[in-house]
Structures are given as C-alpha cells and as structure tokens.
Amino acid sequence: MSLLLSVLAAGLAAYLLIYYCLFKGARFKSNTTLKGKTAIVTGSNTGIGKTTAMDLAKRGARVILACRNHQKAEAAVYDIRRESGNSEVLYMHLDLASFKSVRNFAETFLKSEPRLDLLINNAGLITSGRTEDGFGMAFGVNHLGHFLLTLLLLDRLKEAEHGRVVNVSALLYRLGSIDFNLLNKNKDLVTGQTYWHALRAYCNSKLCNVLFTRELANRLDGTNVTCYCLHPGVIATEIGRNMGLLQKLLFVPMSKLFFMDAEGGAQTTLYCALQEGIETLSGRYFSSCALQSVSDLGRDDALARKLWEVSERLCELV
Numbered sequence: 001m002s003l004l005l006s007v008l009a010a011g012l013a014a015y016l017l018i019y020y021c022l023f024k025g026a027r028f029k030s031n032t033t034l035k036g037k038t039a040i041v042t043g044s045n046t047g048i049g050k051t052t053a054m055d056l057a058k059r060g061a062r063v064i065l066a067c068r069n070h071q072k073a074e075a076a077v078y079d080i081r082r083e084s085g086n087s088e089v090l091y092m093h094l095d096l097a098s099f100k101s102v103r104n105f106a107e108t109f110l111k112s113e114p115r116l117d118l119l120i121n122n123a124g125l126i127t128s129g130r131t132e133d134g135f136g137m138a139f140g141v142n143h144l145g146h147f148l149l150t151l152l153l154l155d156r157l158k159e160a161e162h163g164r165v166v167n168v169s170a171l172l173y174r175l176g177s178i179d180f181n182l183l184n185k186n187k188d189l190v191t192g193q194t195y196w197h198a199l200r201a202y203c204n205s206k207l208c209n210v211l212f213t214r215e216l217a218n219r220l221d222g223t224n225v226t227c228y229c230l231h232p233g234v235i236a237t238e239i240g241r242n243m244g245l246l247q248k249l250l251f252v253p254m255s256k257l258f259f260m261d262a263e264g265g266a267q268t269t270l271y272c273a274l275q276e277g278i279e280t281l282s283g284r285y286f287s288s289c290a291l292q293s294v295s296d297l298g299r300d301d302a303l304a305r306k307l308w309e310v311s312e313r314l315c316e317l318v
C-alpha cells in the first residue's frame with residue numbers, strides 16, 4: 001500500500017516537474033488599450049491566431065483577420081465580435097501560399113485601411129505539397145509568404161507612431177538548417193514528401209523566421225518600427241492536423257497531459273506586440289514572455305542577409 005502511494009506520489013511529482021519546467025508558460029499582464037489602432041493577424045480563424053485576435057479586439061483595436069478560408073474566417077469574426085463586443089473586427093482574404101493572393105491582400109488593405117500599427121505573422125503549417133508558385137509548402141507559407149506580406153506593408157507600418165511586426169516562430173527552429181543549393185534546385189529546403197520531411201521543412205522555415213526578424217531589425221534601424229519573433233510554447237491547436245495515425249497516437253496523449261491551450265499560446269505574442277519598453281530588443285527572440293538567447297545559426301548575420309536577398313529574388317521584388 002505505502003509502496004503504491006510512493007509510486008503514485010513520485011509519478012505526480014515527475015509530472016508536475018516536467019509540466020512546470022517545460023510546458024507551463026507565462027501570462028502577459030497589461031491593461032494597454034488599443035483604441036484607434038489597427039492590427040493584422042494572419043491565420044487567425046483558429047488556434048493561437050484566434051486567441052491573439054480576440055485579445056487585441058478586447059483592447060479596442062481594429063482587427064483584420066487575414067485568412068485563407070472564407071467560411072472559417074467569417075465564423076471567427078462572428079465569435080470575436082460577440083465575445084469582445086468590438087464590431088471593428090473584419091476578414092480579408094489572404095492565402096500565403098500564393099504570391100498573387102498576398103499582393104491582392106496588400107493592395108486591398110492599403111487602399112481601404114489608412115493605418116497599420118501591428119502586423120502579427122502567425123499563420124503556419126506542417127505539411128508537404130507545393131504553393132501556387134511551386135515552393136515547398138512550409139517554406140512558402142511560413143517564410144516566403146510572410147516575407148512578401150511584411151515588405152509590402154512596411155511603409156504603412158512606418159507611418160504609425162510605433163509600428164511592430166511580430167513573428168510567430170517555434171523552438172523547433174533549433175533543428176532547422178538552410179541549404180541554398182537545394183533551395184535553388186528544388187524550390188524547397190527538403191526533398192521528400194513524408195510527414196517527417198514536412199516536419200524538417202517546418203523546422204527550417206522557423207529558422208528562416210528567426211533570421212528574417214534579425215535582418216529586418218537591422219534594416220529598420222532609424223525608423224520607429226520594431227520587430228520580434230517568438231516561441232509560443234507547446235500548444236494544443238490544429239497544428240498537428242496533417243499527422244498520420246502513428247504520430248497522432250504519440251502526440252494526442254502528450255497534448256492532453258502537457259500542452260497549453262490556445263489562450264496560453266497567445267501570451268508571448270501579446271507580450272511582443274504590446275509590452276512597453278522592449279523597443280531596444282528589436283530583432284530578438286522571446287518565449288514565456290521573456291527574452292531568450294538563440295542558437296549560433298539563429299544569430300548568423302551573414303546567413304540572415306543571404307536569406308533576405310534570396311527571398312527578395314524568389315518573391316520577384318528585385
């Protein structure tokens with residue numbers, strides 16, 4: 001009996017230790033209001049993007065849900081308006097897997113919206129397949145689409161008093177690498193179409209986010225716009241929707257035991273978007289609402305510059 005109790009107690013202690021050390025995130029606390037400010041959140045019909053948009057709406061911002069699926073986006077607009085009591089929440093179509101769609105979105109936005117204070121590059125996915133322009137899906141959506149979007153909107157952000165760009169990266173960037181030769185040959189950072197290849201491609205694209213943020217910060221020096229990237233924590237969302245059965249069997253129990261909910265997942269995004277006084281940390285990487293150091297690759301300025309130049313070429317900006 002006492003042996004059983006000890007085993008149970010040890011199990012519980014191990015669980016709490018793992019949970020509090022690895023999975024529990026921090027809360028962002030602030031009563032900043034956003035009346036009169038405009039924010040774009042990409043991929044905000046579900047998951048972390050939706051809870052982020054909800055919080056910004058509750059603070060009084062005008063919030064644009066930049067999403068690819070009309071029906072899901074309208075449902076999210078409805079939910080957010082109802083719960084926040086803010087009617088200035090609207091949907092604009094954006095499919096990051098298509099340069100044409102990104103350009104159309106930017107054009108529509110710039111024509112109809114006079115200001116932009118916050119750009120939250122949140123959309124992301126783990127899947128194989130190709131974008132409309134032939135790039136690997138993770139690289140194309142998580143990196144290139146957001147790259148083009150950010151550059152097209154940058155001038156409007158510069159007109160804001162303190163514009164910010166926030167990039168939702170992921171801790172998995174640490175497993176990422178960038179092979180420019182492969183990118184040239186294959187329009188992707190991996191070869192192969194299995195879920196594990198897709199996961200590698202995801203890690204690579206998240207390294208791109210970290211590097212992009214670094215280079216963008218350099219290029220924004222002297223303007224009032226700052227930018228940040230972050231790891232949101234390990235969050236139970238739809239991000240694993242393309243997993244096979246085997247992977248799901250592994251991950252679903254884990255997620256029930258350990259993962260944070262989507263509201264918890266929005267906290268560091270909100271911190272980067274709203275915390276006062278972090279402007280001098282532009283270009284840096286955060287998690288659990290705090291500055292974190294990055295790996296050597298994530299700090300490689302030459303790599304960041306090269307990625308920028310290659311991305312400009314791939315997006316046909318030069």
Ligand SMILES: NC(=O)c1ccc[n+]([C@@H]2O[C@H](COP(=O)([O-])OP(=O)(O)OC[C@H]3O[C@@H](n4cnc5c(N)ncnc54)[C@H](OP(=O)(O)O)[C@@H]3O)[C@@H](O)[C@H]2O)c1
Nearest residue numbers: 043047048069095096097122123124170234235237238239
């Ligand atoms: N969950 C985690 O543990 C975790 C950890 C680290 C980082 N992240 C990052 O957090 C961000 C949000 O992920 P999540 O966990 O909230 O995932 P999610 O629930 O799957 O939400 C992803 C969102 O991105 C949208 N999206 C995907 N492809 C798009 C495209 N081509 N154009 C426009 N929107 C697109 C999705 O729209 P549809 O619904 O139409 O597909 C959805 O709204 C991602 O960048 C992810 O990498 C998540």
Ligand SMILES: *[C@@H]1O[C@H](CO)[C@@H](O)[C@H](O)[C@H]1NC(C)=O
Nearest residue numbers: 143146147150167209212213
């Ligand atoms: C986030 O990363 C994407 C892809 O790397 C980039 O295009 C986007 O503009 C970045 N935003 C910031 C704040 O760096």
Ligand SMILES: *[C@@H]1O[C@H](CO)[C@@H](O)[C@H](O)[C@H]1NC(C)=O
Nearest residue numbers: 158159160161162223224225
């Ligand atoms: C940039 O910030 C400074 C200091 O806060 C402010 O005085 C100035 O008006 C800002 N620039 C723009 C374009 O709003």
